[in-house]
Amino acid sequence: MRIAYISDLHGNIHAVEALERDLKNEKVDEIRCLGDILNFGANPKETLDWVKENCSIVLRGEHDTFVTQCEEVFITNPEAIKFADWTYDQLTERDMDFVSSLPKDYDLGDIILTHDEPSVPGSMYFVTSLKDAKDTFPCYTEKFCFYGHTHIPLIFIKNSTSIKLIRDVTEYSIKEDEQYLISVGSVGQPRDNDPRLSYIIHDTEENKIFLRRVEYNYQKAAEEILRKGLPPVFAKVLTKTP
Structure with a gap:
């Protein structure tokens, strides 16, 4: 079975359309979304x-929570607040009910899913470094934790003697004696100076993790933000390259 893990779509339908094409090409069987569908x-x-x-x-x-106001979330960026107010006005009451009812984490036996990090789902903490990973691994016993929030694809691997971080790989073979903490990156707003969307495929038959980077028309996505009079900082971040 080939399972896709996606996160941080952030209202970017241009990226989502490219994602959909790639999911079909990759013959994905199931898609699991780790949150931040809205805002930006x-x-x-x-x-x-x-x-x-x-x-x-x-x-x-947290941006889904902030837009729907279903729980208190501490976000102070005035541009993010302005965008959230506009986003709120685009949704129906049924949309609001759907988003408000969503969980912040999900347990699947040997896999745990969370938007940000597994010790306190909803904390908005960014797990991006080896130190963060060393603090996080003791918080769960499952073999895999897939998470979003960072907007950067990262694979932390723990074995009996060490913890390591691998980046910029296209595939990794899962090993019996390892535990994994995997940031799936972002579909709608990558933040690693690579404008291509990112997501993860877990192939349970091949026993491999695949990192996908996919090109999409980010210029068009940025132009639509500007055309609708929305904060230009969120258009600029889509086109950021090295």
């Missing part, structure tokens, strides 16, 4: 509708 992108309604239709499991990220 010009097409929140279309993006949410796609997630509803295509994802078997959907988590709620």
Whole structure:
């Protein structure tokens, strides 16, 4: 079975359309969304509708929470608040109910899913370094933890003697004596100076993890943000390259 883990779509339907094509090409059997469907992108309604239709499991990220106001979330960036207010106005009451009802984590036996990190789901903490990983691994016993929030694809690997970080690999063979902490990156707003969307495929038959980077028309996504009079900083971040 080939399972896709996606996160941080952030209302970017242009990235989602490219993602959908790649999922079909990669013959993915199931899609699991780790949250932050909303905010920062010009097409929140279309993006949410796609997630509803295509994802078997959907988590709620902090921007989903902030837009729907279903729980208190501490976000102070005035541009993010302005975008959230606009996003709120694009959604129906049924959309709000759907997003508000989503869990912040999900346990699948040997796999745990969370938007940010497994010790306190909803904490908005960024697990991006080896030190972060060393603090996080003791918080769960499952073999895999897949998470989003960082907007950067990262694979932390723990064995009996060490913890290591691997980046910029296209595939990794799963080993029996290892435990994994995997940041799946971002579909709608990558933040590693690579504008291509990113996501992870877990192939349970080949026993491998695949990192996918996919090109999409990020210029068009940025232009639509500007055309709708939304904060330009969120258009600029889509086109950031080395």
